[in-house]
Amino acid sequence: MRTPGVARIIAAQLLARFPSGMLSLAILLHVERVHDSYGAAGLVLAATSIGQGIAGPLTSRWMGRWGMRPVLLLTITVCAAAVTTIALVEMPVVLYMLVALIAGLSYPPVQPAVRTIYPKMVTSRQLTPLFSLDASAQELIWIGGPVIATFVSTQISTVLGILLAVIFLLAGGVWFVASPEVGRIRIPRTKRSFGTVMKRPPVLLVTAVGFLMIAAAAAVEAGVVATFGHGGPEAGFVLAIWALGSLASGLALGHLPVSQWSLPRRTGMLFVGLALATFSQDFWWMTISLLVSSIGFAPALAVMFATVSASVRFSDTAEAYGWVGTGQLIGAAVGSALAGFLIDSAGPVGAFWTGGAFAAACVLVATLFRRASPDLRGREAGPIADTEPVALPPT
Known part of the structure; x- marks a missing residue:
């Protein structure tokens, strides 16, 4: 700062x-x-x-x-x-x-x-x-x-x-x-066609993980609201504490170096917390469970941003982040929709099952394809410089 x-x-x-x-x-x-x-x-x-x-x-x-x-x-x-x-x-x-x-x-x-x-x-x-x-x-x-x-x-x-x-x-x-x-x-103006950046494995990995992670979060948000309804402030308190926990964990863990295991570990904490939330919809149990999940939320996003930055040319960075944002938007829509269907059929716990399933898939993808993520320990996290041949005058 x-x-x-x-x-x-x-x-x-x-x-x-x-x-x-x-x-x-x-x-x-x-x-x-x-x-x-x-x-x-x-x-x-x-x-x-x-x-x-x-x-x-x-x-x-x-x-x-x-x-x-x-x-x-x-x-x-x-x-x-x-x-x-x-x-x-x-x-x-x-x-x-x-x-x-x-x-x-x-x-x-x-x-x-x-x-x-x-x-x-x-x-x-x-x-x-x-x-x-x-x-x-x-x-x-x-x-x-x-x-x-x-x-x-x-x-x-x-x-x-x-x-x-x-x-x-x-x-x-x-x-x-x-x-x-x-x-x-x-x-710099990119010379590659629209969408080519998505062929890079790190960008594809981050987009997929972002889709699954935000889908899990959206499903859980729907579950919290369905659990406490619209008659009291409990849902707002739970979601605010969840966000504050994520904020605190991001500040506390931001200095840690990023390795190929960083994303699996941090999404793993998200999964553990959301899995715990499926066992009870009690206010305090839910609050503590989501606090556990928040330990991995903002830190996982930080790893994703650094991964994209270190994996593409500077001219492709903005488009790559645009695709990542689109993946997250689709995840929010899919997570909310599936949670809504399960809330209607199984009650609020259905939304937490949905969130836990998306979080489990998130950890699985992050672990199986971890080699697509660069190891940033001891190296720069900045974008790849744009270079091109320079014509020299004949000698």
């Missing part, structure tokens, strides 16, 4: 990404109020997620072609306009879905941008701890975002709940874009 610009970049990107923790709940509550249907609200949210999933690697790749600032300013403007339209204009469900799709397609690629910038801001020794700090700090989005969105939407107005997210998006986005580091760092 003493490195010039690091604190500013972390704060700006957190503010710009804060709507990620707000918009789902705010839009859900708003569309449900307008159409008196959670099914309709779910369709609108699905359209948003589909848009984000498609746009993730695409807009990230654009930053290498047109520069970070133009792409970020364009996406921030379009996304803010689309989300504001959802808040202020009452429409049929189909039109809500269309506007939500536009909002998802234009969601600013701040996360790929900042993780592309980090290797150019700090030394190689500091990079893995910085990724860990970033993974920990993003838990603040999932602690504060849902609380603010729910309170404002239920106690004041659903319109204001969405507009508040737009304010965060614009303020944080402009602050991030105006940061000197964003203008100073230029991503």
